[in-house]
Amino acid sequence: MKLFALITARCSSGRFPNKVISMLGGKPMIEQIIIKAKKLKDIDGIVLSTSVLEADDILVSIAHENGIYWYRGSNEELADRHWDTWDEFDLTHAITMSGDSPFFDLEIAQRIIKRMREYSDYWTYGAYSPLGCLVSGHLTGGISRQLLEAQVKAYKKCKNKAEIQECYAQAFSLPVGDPRICLVDCSDIMPPTKTAIKIDIDYPLEMAVMNRAIEHLGYFPEKYEQIEKAYKEIVSL
Numbered sequence: 001m002k003l004f005a006l007i008t009a010r011c012s013s014g015r016f017p018n019k020v021i022s023m024l025g026g027k028p029m030i031e032q033i034i035i036k037a038k039k040l041k042d043i044d045g046i047v048l049s050t051s052v053l054e055a056d057d058i059l060v061s062i063a064h065e066n067g068i069y070w071y072r073g074s075n076e077e078l079a080d081r082h083w084d085t086w087d088e089f090d091l092t093h094a095i096t097m098s099g100d101s102p103f104f105d106l107e108i109a110q111r112i113i114k115r116m117r118e119y120s121d122y123w124t125y126g127a128y129s130p131l132g133c134l135v136s137g138h139l140t141g142g143i144s145r146q147l148l149e150a151q152v153k154a155y156k157k158c159k160n161k162a163e164i165q166e167c168y169a170q171a172f173s174l175p176v177g178d179p180r181i182c183l184v185d186c187s188d189i190m191p192p193t194k195t196a197i198k199i200d201i202d203y204p205l206e207m208a209v210m211n212r213a214i215e216h217l218g219y220f221p222e223k224y225e226q227i228e229k230a231y232k233e234i235v236s237l
Contacts, residue, residue, distance in 0.1 A: 001120055002092050003113070005037045005046045006085060007097025010075060015202050021058055021098040022207055025214040030059060031202065032102045032220060034066045038224070039106060040162040042113050043095070049085040051075035085097045086140040093120065101200045101209075106222045108186045109135045115184050122182035129190055133199065133224050137182075190224060199227055212237055 009020045010032050020029045027035075030048070037046050047069040050056040056072070056190060065068040071088050093116050097104050112125050116137045125137030190196070201207050213230035214220060221227050221236040 001117070002090060003042070003116060004043050004089060004091050004093075005011075005043050005095050006049055006082065006094045006096045007033055007037060007076060007099060008049045008081065008096065009033075009059055010051045010053070012051070012053060013073065013100070013202075016204055016207070018055075019201060019204075019207065021062070022204075022206065024102060024201075024211060025220045028062060029102050029207075030099050031062055033097065033099060034063070034102070035086040036102070036220075036222065037068075037107065038066075038133075039111060040095075040113060041110060042110075042117055045069060045089070047071055047089060049073065049081050049083060052083070069183055083140075086235065089139050090133070093134055093137065093139055095125075100202065101134060103133060103134045103199045103221060103224065103227055104134065105129060105133045105186075105189060105224050107189055108133065108184075111184050111186055114135045115182060116224065119182065123180040125184060127184040129186070129196075129224070133190075133196075135168045161213045172215060196224070197228060197231055198226070209237065 007030070010022060011018050015021050016022075020030045020069075023029075023095075024032055034046065034048070047067070048059060048063040049071050050059045051074065052072045053075050058071050060072070067091065069070060070084040073084045082094075082096065085091075095109060095116070097109070097111055108127050108129055112127060112135060115125055116122075116147050117173065121137050121139065131136070212234065213227060216230045217226060221230075
């Protein structure tokens with residue numbers, strides 16, 4: 001098994017250009033994600049997957065400065081970029097995270113990695129998590145480009161744990177409960193019934209709010225509950 005953490009990021013966001021290099025907690029957001037990914041155990045490496053556009057040269061520089069791998073591929077097709085990155089590094093498994101989701105829960109990510117190590121033949125590994133905390137695991141040889149694109153679309157539709165399996169099943173044209181889909185139980189960390197705050201970053205206002213939350217906490221959060229704590233305690237912006 002060769003398992004990497006794969007971070008996808010590019011600077012050409014239409015809603016918030018250069019958001020992945022905007023400052024978050026005193027560092028570029030993408031660097032905060034890299035620092036956090038380095039805390040994961042039982043992975044064989046970290047790779048930043050970005051585009052061939054000149055605007056993304058800075059992301060390659062940040063990856064180099066932080067001592068991780070990088071790959072440059074399609075700007076528009078996320079699924080193709082995933083696939084080509086897997087091929088470039090001969091990966092059998094990958095845990096993926098988005099460059100606009102710096103607040104993924106480390107414990108949820110670690111449980112997904114543990115399940116991939118223990119049971120390596122599932123196609124995909126996931127867990128319910130709030131918007132902005134999403135990470136997922138993949139058996140790279142078990143998913144075609146078309147299925148990967150379908151999975152990306154399915155993720156965007158999932159609002160709670162009950163929907164994840166159904167969306168996967170529809171995406172892959174599989175029956176609900178098919179063993180190729182592994183749902184990792186993290187209900188003690190984030191119960192599906194719990195109201196979740198959207199904490200991925202799509203707009204400058206969301207960046208400003210999250211910087212305020214980090215300032216209030218005095219540290220960069222590693223768990224969703226820490227963000228929730230700040231939201232409960234901050235009474236004005």
